[in-house]
Amino acid sequence: xxxxxxxxxxxxxxxxxxxxxxxxxxxxxxxxxxxxxxxxxxxxxxxxxxxxxxxxxxxxxxxxxxxxxxxxxxxxxxxxxxxxxxxxxxxxxxxxxxxxxxxxxxxxxxxxxxxxxxxxxxxxxxxxxxxxxxxxxxxxxxxxxxxxxxxxxxxxxxxxxxxxxxxxxxxxxxxxxxxxxxx
Amino acid sequence: xxxxxxxxxxxxxxxxxxxxxxxxxxxxxxxxxxxxxxxxxxxxxxxxxxxxxxxxxxxxxxxxxxxxxxxxxxxxxxxxxxxxxxxxxxxxxxxxxxxxxxxxxxxxxxxxxxxxxxxxxxxxxxxxxxxxxxxxxxxxxxxxxxxxxxxxxxxxxxxxxxxxxxxxxxxxxxxxxxxxxxx
Numbered sequence: 001x002x003x004x005x006x007x008x009x010x011x012x013x014x015x016x017x018x019x020x021x022x023x024x025x026x027x028x029x030x031x032x033x034x035x036x037x038x039x040x041x042x043x044x045x046x047x048x049x050x051x052x053x054x055x056x057x058x059x060x061x062x063x064x065x066x067x068x069x070x071x072x073x074x075x076x077x078x079x080x081x082x083x084x085x086x087x088x089x090x091x092x093x094x095x096x097x098x099x100x101x102x103x104x105x106x107x108x109x110x111x112x113x114x115x116x117x118x119x120x121x122x123x124x125x126x127x128x129x130x131x132x133x134x135x136x137x138x139x140x141x142x143x144x145x146x147x148x149x150x151x152x153x154x155x156x157x158x159x160x161x162x163x164x165x166x167x168x169x170x171x172x173x174x175x176x177x178x179x180x181x182x183x
Numbered sequence: 184x185x186x187x188x189x190x191x192x193x194x195x196x197x198x199x200x201x202x203x204x205x206x207x208x209x210x211x212x213x214x215x216x217x218x219x220x221x222x223x224x225x226x227x228x229x230x231x232x233x234x235x236x237x238x239x240x241x242x243x244x245x246x247x248x249x250x251x252x253x254x255x256x257x258x259x260x261x262x263x264x265x266x267x268x269x270x271x272x273x274x275x276x277x278x279x280x281x282x283x284x285x286x287x288x289x290x291x292x293x294x295x296x297x298x299x300x301x302x303x304x305x306x307x308x309x310x311x312x313x314x315x316x317x318x319x320x321x322x323x324x325x326x327x328x329x330x331x332x333x334x335x336x337x338x339x340x341x342x343x344x345x346x347x348x349x350x351x352x353x354x355x356x357x358x359x360x361x362x363x364x365x366x
Contacts, residue, residue: 011344013343013344014345017202017341017343017344018341018342018349019201039200039225039226041223041224041234041235042236043318043320044318051318081357084357084360087361131314135226135227135234135322157355158200158201158202158341158351159201160196160197161194161196161200161366162358162366163357163359163360163361164354164355164357165355165356166336166352166353166354167352167353167354168349168352169349169350169351169352170350170352171343171348171350172260172263172340172347173346173348174263174264174267174346174348175347176346177264177268177271177346178270178346179271182270183346
Protein backbone atom coordinates (compact mmCIF):
# COMPACT_ATOMS: atom_id res chain seq x y z
CA UNK A 1 0.00 0.00 0.00
CA UNK A 2 1.36 3.41 -0.93
CA UNK A 3 0.88 6.29 1.55
CA UNK A 4 -0.21 9.40 -0.30
CA UNK A 5 -0.53 13.11 0.20
CA UNK A 6 -2.69 15.72 -1.50
CA UNK A 7 -0.91 17.21 -4.46
CA UNK A 8 -1.47 20.64 -6.05
CA UNK A 9 -3.57 20.30 -9.18
CA UNK A 10 -1.53 22.84 -11.13
CA UNK A 11 1.56 20.62 -10.73
CA UNK A 12 0.22 17.24 -11.81
CA UNK A 13 1.90 17.67 -15.20
CA UNK A 14 4.97 16.22 -13.50
CA UNK A 15 3.34 12.80 -13.58
CA UNK A 16 1.15 12.96 -16.68
CA UNK A 17 3.10 15.03 -19.20
CA UNK A 18 5.98 12.52 -19.54
CA UNK A 19 3.49 10.17 -21.23
CA UNK A 20 3.20 7.11 -18.95
CA UNK A 21 0.77 4.26 -19.36
CA UNK A 22 -2.03 4.81 -16.85
CA UNK A 23 -4.85 2.73 -15.43
CA UNK A 24 -8.34 4.22 -15.67
CA UNK A 25 -10.75 3.07 -13.00
CA UNK A 26 -14.49 3.50 -13.36
CA UNK A 27 -17.69 2.81 -11.43
CA UNK A 28 -21.04 2.75 -13.15
CA UNK A 29 -24.36 1.33 -12.01
CA UNK A 30 -22.75 -0.65 -9.21
CA UNK A 31 -19.87 -2.26 -11.07
CA UNK A 32 -16.20 -1.33 -11.21
CA UNK A 33 -13.68 -1.74 -13.97
CA UNK A 34 -10.08 -0.86 -14.87
CA UNK A 35 -8.54 -0.26 -18.26
CA UNK A 36 -4.98 0.35 -19.45
CA UNK A 37 -4.57 3.56 -21.43
CA UNK A 38 -1.71 5.23 -23.28
CA UNK A 39 -3.22 7.90 -25.55
CA UNK A 40 -3.57 10.99 -23.40
CA UNK A 41 -2.30 14.52 -22.86
CA UNK A 42 -2.40 17.48 -20.52
CA UNK A 43 -4.74 20.17 -21.81
CA UNK A 44 -4.73 22.86 -19.12
CA UNK A 45 -3.29 23.87 -15.75
CA UNK A 46 -6.22 25.63 -14.09
CA UNK A 47 -8.65 24.07 -14.36
CA UNK A 48 -6.46 20.99 -14.63
CA UNK A 49 -7.61 19.46 -17.89
CA UNK A 50 -6.55 16.07 -19.20
CA UNK A 51 -7.68 14.54 -22.48
CA UNK A 52 -7.63 10.87 -23.42
CA UNK A 53 -8.71 8.64 -26.28
CA UNK A 54 -10.89 5.66 -25.41
CA UNK A 55 -11.92 3.10 -27.99
CA UNK A 56 -15.67 2.61 -28.17
CA UNK A 57 -15.12 -1.15 -28.11
CA UNK A 58 -13.66 -0.99 -24.60
CA UNK A 59 -15.90 -2.22 -21.79
CA UNK A 60 -15.17 0.99 -19.88
CA UNK A 61 -16.27 3.29 -22.71
CA UNK A 62 -19.98 3.35 -21.83
CA UNK A 63 -19.25 3.23 -18.09
CA UNK A 64 -17.16 6.39 -18.39
CA UNK A 65 -19.55 8.18 -20.68
CA UNK A 66 -22.51 7.35 -18.49
CA UNK A 67 -20.96 7.95 -15.04
CA UNK A 68 -18.98 10.99 -16.23
CA UNK A 69 -16.26 10.22 -13.67
CA UNK A 70 -13.05 8.24 -13.42
CA UNK A 71 -9.77 7.97 -11.57
CA UNK A 72 -6.51 8.11 -13.54
CA UNK A 73 -4.07 5.88 -11.64
CA UNK A 74 -0.31 5.93 -12.23
CA UNK A 75 1.28 2.46 -11.99
CA UNK A 76 5.00 1.83 -11.54
CA UNK A 77 7.04 -0.75 -13.41
CA UNK A 78 6.70 -3.33 -10.64
CA UNK A 79 3.04 -3.50 -11.71
CA UNK A 80 3.84 -4.37 -15.33
CA UNK A 81 2.19 -7.81 -15.26
CA UNK A 82 -1.01 -6.25 -13.94
CA UNK A 83 -0.89 -3.42 -16.49
CA UNK A 84 -0.49 -5.92 -19.34
CA UNK A 85 -3.11 -8.29 -17.93
CA UNK A 86 -5.65 -5.49 -17.52
CA UNK A 87 -5.02 -4.34 -21.08
CA UNK A 88 -5.51 -7.83 -22.45
CA UNK A 89 -8.75 -8.80 -20.72
CA UNK A 90 -12.24 -7.39 -20.56
CA UNK A 91 -14.33 -6.21 -17.65
CA UNK A 92 -17.23 -7.92 -19.42
CA UNK A 93 -15.64 -11.25 -18.42
CA UNK A 94 -13.84 -10.70 -15.13
CA UNK A 95 -13.58 -8.51 -12.04
CA UNK A 96 -10.22 -6.89 -12.69
CA UNK A 97 -9.61 -5.72 -9.12
CA UNK A 98 -10.02 -9.32 -7.94
CA UNK A 99 -8.25 -11.03 -10.84
CA UNK A 100 -5.20 -8.80 -10.64
CA UNK A 101 -5.06 -8.48 -6.86
CA UNK A 102 -5.57 -4.72 -6.76
CA UNK A 103 -7.19 -2.85 -3.89
CA UNK A 104 -10.02 -0.41 -4.56
CA UNK A 105 -10.12 2.47 -2.12
CA UNK A 106 -12.77 5.19 -2.01
CA UNK A 107 -11.99 8.45 -3.74
CA UNK A 108 -12.93 11.78 -2.19
CA UNK A 109 -14.96 13.56 -4.86
CA UNK A 110 -15.92 10.82 -7.32
CA UNK A 111 -17.55 7.42 -6.97
CA UNK A 112 -14.98 5.60 -9.09
CA UNK A 113 -12.49 3.69 -6.91
CA UNK A 114 -8.80 4.56 -6.65
CA UNK A 115 -6.20 1.80 -7.04
CA UNK A 116 -4.29 1.73 -3.77
CA UNK A 117 -1.14 0.14 -5.23
CA UNK A 118 -0.57 2.92 -7.77
CA UNK A 119 1.94 5.74 -7.18
CA UNK A 120 -0.65 8.45 -7.79
CA UNK A 121 -4.40 8.78 -8.26
CA UNK A 122 -6.13 11.62 -10.05
CA UNK A 123 -9.87 11.99 -9.48
CA UNK A 124 -11.60 13.24 -12.62
CA UNK A 125 -14.96 14.57 -13.71
CA UNK A 126 -15.96 14.70 -17.35
CA UNK A 127 -15.45 18.28 -18.48
CA UNK A 128 -16.51 17.93 -22.13
CA UNK A 129 -18.28 15.04 -23.84
CA UNK A 130 -18.65 16.74 -27.20
CA UNK A 131 -15.55 15.13 -28.78
CA UNK A 132 -16.36 11.55 -27.82
CA UNK A 133 -18.34 10.68 -30.92
CA UNK A 134 -15.93 12.28 -33.38
CA UNK A 135 -12.58 11.29 -31.87
CA UNK A 136 -13.21 9.05 -28.87
CA UNK A 137 -11.76 11.98 -26.95
CA UNK A 138 -12.78 12.44 -23.30
CA UNK A 139 -11.79 15.78 -21.79
CA UNK A 140 -11.54 15.44 -18.00
CA UNK A 141 -11.10 17.95 -15.23
CA UNK A 142 -8.81 16.60 -12.54
CA UNK A 143 -10.51 17.61 -9.30
CA UNK A 144 -8.25 15.98 -6.72
CA UNK A 145 -4.74 14.51 -6.79
CA UNK A 146 -3.18 11.96 -4.43
CA UNK A 147 0.54 11.28 -4.84
CA UNK A 148 2.91 9.04 -2.88
CA UNK A 149 4.98 10.95 -0.37
CA UNK A 150 8.76 10.97 -0.70
CA UNK A 151 10.49 10.54 -4.08
CA UNK A 152 8.80 12.29 -6.98
CA UNK A 153 10.43 10.13 -9.62
CA UNK A 154 8.38 6.95 -9.94
CA UNK A 155 9.59 4.35 -12.44
CA UNK A 156 6.83 4.60 -15.02
CA UNK A 157 6.10 2.59 -18.18
CA UNK A 158 5.67 4.18 -21.60
CA UNK A 159 4.11 2.07 -24.32
CA UNK A 160 5.99 1.55 -27.59
CA UNK A 161 3.45 -0.74 -29.29
CA UNK A 162 3.97 -4.42 -30.16
CA UNK A 163 4.02 -5.46 -26.51
CA UNK A 164 7.06 -3.36 -25.57
CA UNK A 165 7.48 -0.66 -22.96
CA UNK A 166 10.09 2.00 -22.32
CA UNK A 167 10.82 2.43 -18.60
CA UNK A 168 11.53 5.93 -17.36
CA UNK A 169 15.19 6.65 -16.83
CA UNK A 170 17.32 9.34 -15.22
CA UNK A 171 16.25 12.93 -14.54
CA UNK A 172 18.15 15.96 -15.89
CA UNK A 173 17.54 19.54 -14.77
CA UNK A 174 18.13 22.56 -16.98
CA UNK A 175 16.23 24.89 -14.65
CA UNK A 176 18.87 27.62 -14.82
CA UNK A 177 18.40 27.87 -18.61
CA UNK A 178 14.65 28.56 -18.30
CA UNK A 179 13.02 31.95 -18.22
CA UNK A 180 11.19 32.37 -14.89
CA UNK A 181 7.81 32.65 -16.62
CA UNK A 182 8.39 29.30 -18.30
CA UNK A 183 8.94 27.39 -15.06
CA UNK B 184 23.34 14.36 -39.90
CA UNK B 185 21.06 11.39 -39.32
CA UNK B 186 20.35 9.09 -42.30
CA UNK B 187 16.66 8.22 -42.42
CA UNK B 188 14.29 5.79 -44.03
CA UNK B 189 10.57 5.97 -44.75
CA UNK B 190 8.59 4.56 -41.86
CA UNK B 191 5.07 3.07 -41.96
CA UNK B 192 2.53 5.60 -40.75
CA UNK B 193 0.54 3.05 -38.78
CA UNK B 194 3.63 2.33 -36.62
CA UNK B 195 4.71 5.85 -35.68
CA UNK B 196 3.11 5.36 -32.25
CA UNK B 197 6.45 3.79 -31.30
CA UNK B 198 8.01 7.24 -31.24
CA UNK B 199 5.11 9.50 -30.24
CA UNK B 200 3.06 7.46 -27.76
CA UNK B 201 5.83 7.32 -25.09
CA UNK B 202 5.33 11.07 -24.63
CA UNK B 203 8.62 12.71 -25.67
CA UNK B 204 9.27 16.40 -26.01
CA UNK B 205 9.16 17.22 -29.73
CA UNK B 206 10.20 20.14 -31.88
CA UNK B 207 7.53 21.56 -34.18
CA UNK B 208 8.85 23.24 -37.32
CA UNK B 209 6.72 25.58 -39.39
CA UNK B 210 6.96 27.69 -42.54
CA UNK B 211 4.53 30.48 -43.24
CA UNK B 212 4.73 33.38 -45.68
CA UNK B 213 8.43 32.84 -46.26
CA UNK B 214 9.65 32.51 -42.69
CA UNK B 215 10.53 29.42 -40.67
CA UNK B 216 10.27 28.75 -36.96
CA UNK B 217 10.71 25.99 -34.41
CA UNK B 218 8.95 25.47 -31.09
CA UNK B 219 9.38 22.98 -28.25
CA UNK B 220 6.21 21.07 -27.40
CA UNK B 221 5.19 18.53 -24.79
CA UNK B 222 1.39 18.37 -24.73
CA UNK B 223 0.40 15.91 -27.43
CA UNK B 224 -1.12 12.50 -28.07
CA UNK B 225 -1.78 9.90 -30.74
CA UNK B 226 -5.38 10.03 -31.90
CA UNK B 227 -5.62 7.44 -34.68
CA UNK B 228 -3.66 4.82 -36.63
CA UNK B 229 -5.14 5.14 -40.13
CA UNK B 230 -5.30 7.94 -40.94
CA UNK B 231 -2.42 8.61 -38.56
CA UNK B 232 -3.82 11.36 -36.36
CA UNK B 233 -1.83 13.29 -33.78
CA UNK B 234 -3.22 16.04 -31.55
CA UNK B 235 -1.28 18.75 -29.78
CA UNK B 236 -1.91 21.81 -27.64
CA UNK B 237 -0.33 25.06 -28.75
CA UNK B 238 -0.58 28.23 -26.69
CA UNK B 239 -1.96 31.15 -28.65
CA UNK B 240 0.87 33.33 -27.32
CA UNK B 241 3.48 31.23 -29.15
CA UNK B 242 4.99 32.80 -32.25
CA UNK B 243 4.27 29.57 -34.16
CA UNK B 244 0.56 29.58 -33.33
CA UNK B 245 -0.58 31.79 -36.20
CA UNK B 246 2.04 30.31 -38.55
CA UNK B 247 0.63 26.85 -37.98
CA UNK B 248 -2.99 27.91 -38.16
CA UNK B 249 -2.41 29.85 -41.36
CA UNK B 250 -0.10 27.42 -43.20
CA UNK B 251 -2.01 24.34 -41.98
CA UNK B 252 1.21 22.30 -42.08
CA UNK B 253 4.09 21.40 -39.81
CA UNK B 254 6.79 18.85 -39.18
CA UNK B 255 6.95 17.09 -35.81
CA UNK B 256 10.65 16.43 -35.16
CA UNK B 257 11.90 14.00 -32.50
CA UNK B 258 15.07 15.22 -30.75
CA UNK B 259 17.38 13.00 -28.71
CA UNK B 260 18.91 13.89 -25.37
CA UNK B 261 22.18 15.09 -26.93
CA UNK B 262 20.05 17.98 -28.26
CA UNK B 263 18.82 19.06 -24.81
CA UNK B 264 20.51 22.49 -24.87
CA UNK B 265 18.84 23.24 -28.20
CA UNK B 266 15.47 21.94 -27.00
CA UNK B 267 15.63 24.17 -23.92
CA UNK B 268 16.95 27.15 -25.86
CA UNK B 269 14.20 26.85 -28.47
CA UNK B 270 11.57 26.65 -25.74
CA UNK B 271 12.92 29.74 -24.02
CA UNK B 272 13.19 32.11 -26.97
CA UNK B 273 10.81 33.47 -29.56
CA UNK B 274 10.83 33.28 -33.32
CA UNK B 275 9.68 36.89 -33.22
CA UNK B 276 13.23 37.81 -32.11
CA UNK B 277 15.60 35.28 -33.67
CA UNK B 278 16.05 32.75 -36.48
CA UNK B 279 16.02 29.56 -34.44
CA UNK B 280 17.62 27.34 -37.10
CA UNK B 281 20.57 29.71 -37.24
CA UNK B 282 20.79 30.50 -33.53
CA UNK B 283 20.71 26.86 -32.48
CA UNK B 284 22.80 25.48 -35.34
CA UNK B 285 20.09 23.25 -36.76
CA UNK B 286 19.81 22.28 -40.43
CA UNK B 287 16.53 22.74 -42.26
CA UNK B 288 15.98 20.14 -44.97
CA UNK B 289 13.05 20.09 -47.40
CA UNK B 290 10.16 17.81 -46.52
CA UNK B 291 8.40 15.76 -49.17
CA UNK B 292 4.74 16.68 -48.89
CA UNK B 293 4.70 19.88 -46.83
CA UNK B 294 6.51 23.20 -47.12
CA UNK B 295 7.63 23.28 -43.47
CA UNK B 296 11.29 22.27 -43.11
CA UNK B 297 12.45 19.11 -41.36
CA UNK B 298 15.21 19.35 -38.74
CA UNK B 299 18.03 17.18 -40.06
CA UNK B 300 19.62 16.53 -36.65
CA UNK B 301 16.47 14.95 -35.16
CA UNK B 302 15.99 11.19 -34.92
CA UNK B 303 12.67 11.26 -36.75
CA UNK B 304 10.54 13.72 -38.72
CA UNK B 305 6.80 13.47 -39.19
CA UNK B 306 5.27 15.60 -41.93
CA UNK B 307 1.80 16.79 -40.94
CA UNK B 308 -1.19 18.48 -42.50
CA UNK B 309 -3.88 20.09 -40.37
CA UNK B 310 -6.78 17.64 -40.21
CA UNK B 311 -9.16 19.62 -38.00
CA UNK B 312 -8.96 23.26 -36.96
CA UNK B 313 -12.27 23.31 -35.11
CA UNK B 314 -10.77 22.74 -31.64
CA UNK B 315 -8.12 25.45 -31.83
CA UNK B 316 -10.22 28.27 -30.44
CA UNK B 317 -11.72 26.23 -27.59
CA UNK B 318 -8.70 24.19 -26.47
CA UNK B 319 -5.67 25.30 -28.49
CA UNK B 320 -5.90 21.79 -29.89
CA UNK B 321 -4.50 21.15 -33.37
CA UNK B 322 -5.44 17.77 -34.86
CA UNK B 323 -2.86 16.78 -37.48
CA UNK B 324 -2.73 13.99 -40.00
CA UNK B 325 0.79 12.60 -40.29
CA UNK B 326 1.28 12.16 -44.03
CA UNK B 327 4.91 11.00 -44.17
CA UNK B 328 7.38 9.66 -41.63
CA UNK B 329 11.17 9.67 -41.78
CA UNK B 330 13.01 7.71 -39.08
CA UNK B 331 16.72 7.08 -38.51
CA UNK B 332 17.82 3.66 -39.72
CA UNK B 333 19.24 1.18 -37.22
CA UNK B 334 18.27 1.25 -33.54
CA UNK B 335 14.63 2.03 -32.83
CA UNK B 336 15.26 3.12 -29.27
CA UNK B 337 16.33 6.76 -29.35
CA UNK B 338 17.14 8.41 -26.02
CA UNK B 339 14.24 10.84 -25.78
CA UNK B 340 13.41 13.60 -23.27
CA UNK B 341 10.13 13.77 -21.38
CA UNK B 342 9.27 17.01 -19.67
CA UNK B 343 8.49 17.02 -15.93
CA UNK B 344 7.92 20.77 -15.51
CA UNK B 345 10.13 23.16 -13.53
CA UNK B 346 13.02 22.82 -15.96
CA UNK B 347 13.47 19.06 -15.44
CA UNK B 348 13.38 16.20 -17.93
CA UNK B 349 13.08 12.45 -17.62
CA UNK B 350 15.32 10.64 -20.11
CA UNK B 351 13.98 7.41 -21.61
CA UNK B 352 15.39 4.28 -20.02
CA UNK B 353 15.45 0.57 -20.74
CA UNK B 354 12.96 -1.34 -22.89
CA UNK B 355 10.93 -4.30 -21.60
CA UNK B 356 8.90 -6.63 -23.81
CA UNK B 357 5.80 -8.49 -22.65
CA UNK B 358 4.79 -9.41 -26.18
CA UNK B 359 3.98 -13.00 -25.27
CA UNK B 360 1.35 -11.79 -22.75
CA UNK B 361 -0.57 -9.81 -25.39
CA UNK B 362 -3.53 -11.02 -27.38
CA UNK B 363 -2.62 -10.99 -31.11
CA UNK B 364 -5.30 -8.39 -31.90
CA UNK B 365 -3.77 -6.06 -29.30
CA UNK B 366 -0.33 -6.04 -30.91
